[in-house]
Amino acid sequence: MRYTLRDRNILQWVMQHPGRGAPYTVRSLAEAIGLTHHSLVGHLLSGRTRDCDLETAHAIAGAVGVAVLVLFAPPASPETNVVDTDRNLSAEGERP
Template structure:
């Protein structure tokens, strides 16, 4: 898996994202186009997020979207899971057979 893939954050909930677009911290609601213009994230990516065709974005895009709609990152996006979830930091315990 590429290093960049580990930086992709998952949109937690499309409806919550839409709510933030309609009721941003700055007062005026965003369309896909205006959110794209102000955040620097492509309208195509935003449209796919809203339609449920894409569920994750690069960390830089996640931050830009959250900040533009007046949110912090965590209510809208979940961090990537650890690539080592199935591994433990402890070495296995030797058995008598070793």
């Protein structure tokens, strides 16, 4: 299940003003939530990536001290996360 970041400016603000502790950098937030690399946090802030998995969304929200729904929107329905096999057909009609 993928959660979509509502507004990258809000994420940036809560990183600078977390509910508890010192402000986060991209690297320190990634480390705090257990990511092996900081690129996901950087991509969320830059707009290059708009979503992340459920566990990461909850971890980010918890680290900065806000409810997950302040930062992220859940999918509209469970079906929006199901891979559409018809769209994944190659031009020849064969599965990739």
